[in-house]
Amino acid sequence: MCIPLIAQVVNIENDMAEVKLIEGETVRVSPALFPDASPGQYVLLDRGLIIELIEPEEATKMLEFYSELENMWAEEDARVGI
């Protein structure tokens, strides 16, 4: 189970990438594994690293999956009363 964060590259400068998270926040991460990442691309993040470049359709599918997981777990929490 991985649940990497999904983000879009805003800028790459001085060996660091500025990326915008889906929630809207902008953070700086390392593009060391994908030095050819470019602004506009969707990426997966794990603990400060770009770990994969993904297509926009893939990002959409993953977001749908995350949303369904959240709903499933919210139902589970409601059932046990937390």
Added chain:
Amino acid sequence: MASNSITSGGLLAAERTSLSGTSRFIRYAFMPNRLRYCGGDDNRTLFEYSLENARDGDLVPMLRKFTGALPYLRLIARANEIADPFDERVVEAYWIGNELLERVEVRQLYDALLERFGKQLQGRTRDWVLGKAPAGARPHHNFHVFDVHSKVGELDHTLETMDNCRISWGKVVGLEGAELVVERQPLLLSDGKLSLGPAATVRAVRQVDSKGFADAAAVGDWVALHWDWVCEVLTTRQKENLARFTDQHLTLANQTI
């Protein structure tokens, strides 16, 4: 006097009354959240909740944003018939390791999600979010760390991240204000395999604005470390469990690297 009897979850009775599960969760999640690697943007609030050892209706929604950890906490809780995934025994099992992990494997989570979402998720997307769990892998944070990075490859690029991201342990050899000096074994990559090297002296932050989770640490104590942050003082039992589950998951990771 506190009893030293072991409870069903493996926690000493004296420890069980001292720290809530949510507080312990934040102690470990605090620094990666501060670095914005996981969770929401509620870092300062979470810190205060943990210092106060408090839990209320506003806290749990903030903790639900830790999407990497939550599936494992839920899995551990369910397998041990514990309703609350933030029960202190469950939280300890995930970050440090304890007997609750003996009753559950990560594979159970993968299989359940695959059954429910397998048709929806295909190919590379499925590999990223579900992956495969090697036999014997437990829902421990260090499995999560070594597993994700074994998928990424290029371990020389990710070794430092893995070393910071795993929960490690160190022995306190000096106290210097907001920092501790500790002896800690670093993660090494040698001949393409991961291992822990000889202990080396490093500095770790234990306080922000003069407050932290190991203010009473003393020379000779064992402490848990996460992203150069001192999460808490460990008991001997906890340190041994952390070493055991780290070693177990390093061995598993080395089988697939």
